[in-house]
Amino acid sequence: MDQENRLNHRYSEIGRVVAPEICALPGILDNISYTGCKIHFPVSVVVDLETEYMIKITLSRSVEDTPLQLMCKPMWVTENQGSTQIGFQILYSPDDARLREFISYLQEMGDDDELPDVL
Helix, strand or coil: CCCCCCCCCCEEEEEEEECCCCCCCCEEEEEECCCEEEEEECCCCCCCCCCCEEEEEEECCCCCCCCEEEEEEEEEEEEECCEEEEEEEECCCCCHHHHHHHHHHHHHHCCECCCCCCC
C-alpha cells in the first residue's frame, strides 16, 4: 500500500511480533507510531478487519526484554507472493505508556521514516 492515511510519523523499527490469533509463526514489525504499526508475516494469513487482536512486539532497540502488549485493529491487509502485510491501528493498550516512551526515544534519535503525515 503506497499511500497510507496516518496521524503520526512512522518510525522504522524491526521487531518480532507474536500474534497467535493471526498466525502460528512470528511476524516482523516494519514500522511503528503512537497510533499504528505495519507488520508482515512470511506466509498468507486470514485477518478479520472487524476484530481486535492482542499482539506482542519485542523491539530491537528496547532496553527491556519484555514485549509490548498492544491491542490492535487491522485497517488494511495486502498479500504478495505468499507473504502478508497488515496495517494496524493501535487501540488503548496495557503497554500504552511504554509505547509512548519508546516513540519519544525514536523522536529524540531523529529516526523517522520520513513518511508524510496525511491527516
